[in-house]
Amino acid sequence: MTTAAYRDDANKIVILNPKGGCGKTTLATNLASYFALRGPPPTLIDTDPIGYTTRWLERRPPDRAEIIGISIDELAPRRGWPFNRPRESGAVIIDTPAALRQREIAELTHDADCILIPILPSAFDVQATAQFIARLLQLTDFERPVAVVANRTRQNTRSLAVLLQILHGFETPTIAVLRDSQNYVHAAERGLGIYELPYHRVKHDIEAMEPIVDWLDQLLVKTLQPGLMSRFNPLPKMLSSSST
Ligand SMILES: Nc1ncnc2c1ncn2[C@@H]1O[C@H](COP(=O)(O)OP(=O)(O)OP(=O)(O)O)[C@@H](O)[C@H]1O
Numbered sequence: 001m002t003t004a005a006y007r008d009d010a011n012k013i014v015i016l017n018p019k020g021g022c023g024k025t026t027l028a029t030n031l032a033s034y035f036a037l038r039g040p041p042p043t044l045i046d047t048d049p050i051g052y053t054t055r056w057l058e059r060r061p062p063d064r065a066e067i068i069g070i071s072i073d074e075l076a077p078r079r080g081w082p083f084n085r086p087r088e089s090g091a092v093i094i095d096t097p098a099a100l101r102q103r104e105i106a107e108l109t110h111d112a113d114c115i116l117i118p119i120l121p122s123a124f125d126v127q128a129t130a131q132f133i134a135r136l137l138q139l140t141d142f143e144r145p146v147a148v149v150a151n152r153t154r155q156n157t158r159s160l161a162v163l164l165q166i167l168h169g170f171e172t173p174t175i176a177v178l179r180d181s182q183n184y185v186h187a188a189e190r191g192l193g194i195y196e197l198p199y200h201r202v203k204h205d206i207e208a209m210e211p212i213v214d215w216l217d218q219l220l221v222k223t224l225q226p227g228l229m230s231r232f233n234p235l236p237k238m239l240s241s242s243s244t
């Protein structure tokens, strides 16, 4: 078991982009599913009053790998970090709402270890996200690693090529390109992540997520104490537990 190694004071992943519908909840729930399969159980925090992440967790079959869910109602009394969570819990993934104000962005990112920004390949989304990233980086004392994830892309299209060219000019790296795939939709309907669907169906999508997991692992390894490094096992148990 790598449980103790993963119980680290840091490792809070904030999924952020005030632009609505860009894939924050999809990314948050799929990362939670990934970390749950790899163990120890991650904590998934829903800071969105609309509560799609909380609904996803409610749909999650009880026999699936454990995810510790915290809804916005539960979060309010524990405002701020650190809050109590089981000693043996792993990564903390925070899903955030759309249309955030600068003060809310500052609050949500205040104690984050890293920030992932999903972006859709439309001119409007790209412009809005570019402005958001500029505001994010302006926040005083802002030094957290920030990365962009292109989401719902169409492979081998001119629009994807143009998007990647624009993203290349951003101050923050683009670490992954996820395609538009019904696998995310079908998994979400059942309270699952793509990692929990049959592998032959999701192989491409899992491969596309890999750079995100690698990026997170590199940050995590930096925060682990040297004595715990030898117990760090980045290999997930996911494929053995994939079923229907
Ligand atoms: N890669 C993808 N392929 C197909 N559908 C996707 C993908 N990513 C997200 N979606 C779908 O797009 C819709 C919006 O995604 P999601 O809810 O994750 O965005 P969001 O940023 O959390 O939205 P909001 O700002 O409203 O919270 C959902 O119906 C989701 O299933």
Ligand SMILES: [Mg+2]
Residues within 6 Å of the ligand: 024, 025, 026, 048, 052, 095, 096, 097
């Ligand atoms: Mg959402």
